[in-house]
Amino acid sequence: MNDREFDVIVFGATGFVGKLTAAYLAEHAPVGTRIALAGRTRSKLETVRAELPAAAAQWPLVSADADSAEELGAMAARTRVVCTTVGPYLRYGEKLVAACAEEGTDYVDLTGEVPFVRTTIDKFDSIAKESGARIVHACGFDSVPSDIGAFALHKRVEADGAGQMGDTTMIVRSFRGGISGGTIDSMRVIARQATDSDVRKVLGNPHALSSAGAPKSSGGERLREPSDLAPVDASKVDRSLTGTLAPFFMASSNTRIVRRSNAVLGGAYGEKFRYGEAMYVGETPVVSTIAASAVAAVTAGFFGLMAVKPLAPLVDRVLPKPGDGPSESARDNGHFTTKTYTTTSTGKRYVATFHSDGDPGYKATARMLGESALTLALDRDALPKRAGILTPASAMGDALISRLTSAGVEIDTDELSA
Template sequence: MTSRSRDLDVVVYGATGFVGRLTAEYLAKHAPEGTRIGLAGRSVERLEQVRAELGPAAADWPLLRADATDESSLRDLAAAAHVITTTVGPYAKYGLPLVRACAEAGTDYVDLTGEVLFARESIDRFHDTARSTGARIVHSCGFDSIPSDLGVHVLNQQVQADGEGTLTDTTLVVKMRGGVSGGTIDSMRTQLDVTKHDAKLRRLAASPYSLSPDRSAEPDLGRQPDMTMMVRGSEIAPELNGWKAPFVMAPFNTRVVRRSNALSGWAYGRDFRYREVMSVGSSFATPAIAVGVGAVLGGLMAGLSFAPTRWVLDRVLPKPGEGPNEKSRQQGYFTTDAYTRTTSGARYMSRISAQGDPGYAATAVMLGESALSLALQRDDLPESPGGVLTPATALGDVLVDRLRGAGFTIEARRL
């Protein structure tokens, strides 16, 4: 295992981008005194501007030049810190060289990816290397996919504590106010481009177990659609009203949660079926709203797949590095409620909620606390030899406690 002696605890790579800057700002305000933090990016001049805006706490933070196209600079970056936090995407374009550098150096790594094919390639190419060095490569440490992954994690913990068997049909219901980031849109474009002319990659991206360590070992639970187009609330839980709509992040989040189940030896159960939907209220109009949401999402994907309409969409959709103003970020919020029935017939739910735009303000908290979990509490983390892991399997209760301390509600109970 590679030595853990490094000059810095955490480096924020991509600190001049929108979410990278928000993450650096969060760490400047909330990292414990004495935490050694650095900022990295292509331009030292721009990094100096960001550091100057972060206040006295960041005045002495080192600045490191690193470029996704310069593997030597990425190796130097990985050697400098215990944890690299990266917001530089789309990850399929820019992410793999840094994953490699961290895996080889035994450096822990966290990112914000919601890209199935990038995560799959990272697993295939670098999981064994990271295990050999002890590096924890933890993808999806923002709104993709911490509320989903930790929501099922704490749900399962409560079921196990009560001795009520394992999880079966489980549905996450999302309520949120906030925008879709330009980075998320760019990731969607990239995956559409990659799969457009490759049937094998399309099948891989469509598989419900596309991120599982061994897809042949997964149980055959029948069809598990990427996005449930429309479902009545009472079908999820008797107390839920209205209709639920497709959730745009479900195709990625569901695969992360299934990977967590497999990496933990199917701790959630071999009969665990998982899906995600979005709440659109409980009024008489919700069926029409749910249909409308599905139509918009379908239209967006179709539009990005067709050159003439993509040209138009590229001019109106948010671009990478763009985001809402501070007032809008603070007015956002999210709540995710996971409902399950266990093999004993008992019903449970878990809730994760937080104030702040999910894709920006809340994501900066989740990413920052994920990095601090690895840098400051590594001895308390779930036992693991390293590898390409998930938030639940790499960070577990340490991150749960840190997010609670940061103002998140995280709870589970029997219904």
């Protein structure tokens, strides 16, 4: 890696989130970090570079097409880390993962596409392990808060000698922001591919990314994971909570990333670790129950509509397009907070808080993706000696927490009173 020309290449820098990530790196990467911008069209890259903060004025430009294995391979060979925002990854991601795995180049993306991650595990995990490449999926709002929240809890429980984690639930406690056109496009692709029975099996399998399947307790029984689509009684998450929690629309992706982290870490979270996600909609029992049921119905209906081909043109007309995004002021005014609760095998209760200012899908995501790329590029001695198809927690763990907190993200763990 010491002979690589660049530390980080931002691939897809002409897209909305790609440009935000490049701007974040221009403002926050340590002086001397070698960064380049990459994309298909050089003239568009030149335009983007001219609009970035002054630190990016001399960044080199790299022309590479997502459909060209040769160009992607040449790009991957020049850098320590490829940071890509080019999605939907089911359409455009596989050749780049192949190039990075073969060249021993670390890789970060923003995917929330479970079938894509499953494909890369099947095709490239062994290649990446052999070359030493860390292929790290889901490094934005999907799924850093989920994955790092669970990992931080594990570290706190372990440090306290409090046993192992059991039932664990991440709750989106507050959220202000929009859903990017790129995320909508990924959801659209997944919904339409779900007409294939093999894809449906992957989407319906809570351990689709864990390889070994559902873990067994010491008694030999398979542990049943929480539903991604059903309302949740908040008091069953933790006795300090009241009301009903709604399904969180990205749970079907985030939960599988967290379970993969646990699998890659050798089941370190606990033999009875189960993980779910939900969204806060109020504490009043009747009102929150109605709201949670409505969210569940809308979520199911949304994916159903996108999967119906005759309705596709109508749905597409009202949804954000790839490249669309909110204004700078709207991005600045966004924020999110998640709280992840667990009860350990010794009966102790803990909560991890993950908070970031900035629109979750844009400004906060650019921060999380940018810091993930910098962690892989610059903090190599602090990283676990692990390669292959990884997750934020299993690839970077404590090193990523350190970078994120230094960047202004709040990540705290607390023991709850008896």
